[in-house]
Amino acid sequence: MAVPFIDIKRFEPGFLDTWNEKVKSMSENAQFIGGNEVTDLETNLATWAETKYAIGCANGTDALQLALRAVGVGRGDKVLLPDSTFWATFEAVVNVGGDPYTVDTNPVDLQMDFQVFQEAVEKVKPKAALVVHLYGWGTAKIQELRKFCKEKNVALIEDGAQCFGVKHNGNSLYKEALISTTSFYPAKVLGAAGDGGAVFTNDEELSVVTRRLVNHGRTSHYEHGLVGWNSRLDSLQAAFLNLSLKHLGKRIESRKTSQNIYYKELPGLGIGVIQPPKGYDENGYCNVTLVDPEVRPKIEAVLKEKGIGFGNIYPGAMSDQPGAKPYLVERFGKDSHARRISKSVLNFPLFAYMTNSEMDEVLSAIKAYNASK
Numbered sequence: 001m002a003v004p005f006i007d008i009k010r011f012e013p014g015f016l017d018t019w020n021e022k023v024k025s026m027s028e029n030a031q032f033i034g035g036n037e038v039t040d041l042e043t044n045l046a047t048w049a050e051t052k053y054a055i056g057c058a059n060g061t062d063a064l065q066l067a068l069r070a071v072g073v074g075r076g077d078k079v080l081l082p083d084s085t086f087w088a089t090f091e092a093v094v095n096v097g098g099d100p101y102t103v104d105t106n107p108v109d110l111q112m113d114f115q116v117f118q119e120a121v122e123k124v125k126p127k128a129a130l131v132v133h134l135y136g137w138g139t140a141k142i143q144e145l146r147k148f149c150k151e152k153n154v155a156l157i158e159d160g161a162q163c164f165g166v167k168h169n170g171n172s173l174y175k176e177a178l179i180s181t182t183s184f185y186p187a188k189v190l191g192a193a194g195d196g197g198a199v200f201t202n203d204e205e206l207s208v209v210t211r212r213l214v215n216h217g218r219t220s221h222y223e224h225g226l227v228g229w230n231s232r233l234d235s236l237q238a239a240f241l242n243l244s245l246k247h248l249g250k251r252i253e254s255r256k257t258s259q260n261i262y263y264k265e266l267p268g269l270g271i272g273v274i275q276p277p278k279g280y281d282e283n284g285y286c287n288v289t290l291v292d293p294e295v296r297p298k299i300e301a302v303l304k305e306k307g308i309g310f311g312n313i314y315p316g317a318m319s320d321q322p323g324a325k326p327y328l329v330e331r332f333g334k335d336s337h338a339r340r341i342s343k344s345v346l347n348f349p350l351f352a353y354m355t356n357s358e359m360d361e362v363l364s365a366i367k368a369y370n371a372s373k
């Protein structure tokens with residue numbers, strides 16, 4: 001039996017009927033931009049994020065650009081970002097005119113390394129920094145990181161594209177961020193029927209600026225207080241997300257059930273599985289293991305032969321991307337953990353409503369690999 005790396009078609013019974021009805025009535029009313037669905041979604045998102053404000057936008061990359069612009073990053077401003085992330089984090093800095101500096105990865109929690117970050121801040125004195133909550137959890141040092149940035153007057157933006165629904169010490173991970181973002185790309189934990197994103201903050205001024213930037217810098221219909229762009233979240237996406245949120249608790253529970261089977265079984269199969277640091281309640285976005293770079297292709301060959309999907313999130317450090325060359329000012333971290341991890345990381349299938357027999361199939365493929373050694 002083939003097992004996909006991710007299957008986003010496993011909707012709850014009746015979900016698609018409700019959605020189709022919604023599309024029909026919204027289309028008949030030509031309700032395509034703004035309206036109740038968007039305002040309801042923003043209320044629902046703020047409740048989930050436990051923040052005062054949530055602003056919908058066109059995608060997760062725009063959310064980062066909005067947040068960077070909102071804290072005042074513009075041409076020539078220095079911005080630190082992790083070397084292990086999705087490329088959008090790097091792009092966002094460059095697209096708002098900032099100068100990117102990468103910070104190496106901590107080999108234990110695979111998030112941005114706090115010590116290397118501190119050294120980089122002292123040397124670069126950046127205007128802003130990005131931290132990415134990767135894999136469905138975050139850094140063990142999140143509180144220290146926020147406090148340090150506040151003391152050093154560095155605006156910390158938290159890329160939460162992968163952490164919707166994650167809790168830290170019982171609260172939403174977005175709750176105590178100065179400003180944070182998410183993505184509703186369909187493969188994320190909360191996915192839309194297309195592209196979407198959001199910005200979260202408790203700061204009223206940042207929320208007002210973000211809301212203007214999203215919609216052509218508008219202060220009124222034909223008055224533009226800022227140069228923004230069109231990054232509105234459309235009403236159909238908002239409606240799909242409102243329906244999805246009703247099921248999100250169950251979807252996350254299902255992901256975590258499968259994830260816990262991996263935590264229980266993989267160590268006994270000789271696979272080094274990474275678990276979230278203490279204090280985190282993950283959302284089951286992603287399964288993460290580290291295997292010897294020599295061994296990884298051999299396991300992958302068995303998985304391929306058996307039709308089992310897998311990922312390498314991410315197969316390269318940001319500072320090694322060809323597109324980084326013209327922009328990257330400096331990379332911090334002489335140990336290059338990001339590079340090493342990118343050659344070791346192997347992700348097994350994980351998604352909502354994965355079945356027991358699919359899980360068994362994945363585990364027996366690993367057993368078959370072990371037996372063939």
Ligand SMILES: *Cc1c(COP(=O)(O)O)cnc(C)c1O
Pocket residue numbers: 059060061062085086088089132159161162183184185195196197
């Ligand atoms: C998905 C993702 C983004 C980009 O989101 P889009 O909605 O695809 O633009 C940014 N950062 C991280 C860490 C992501 O995983």
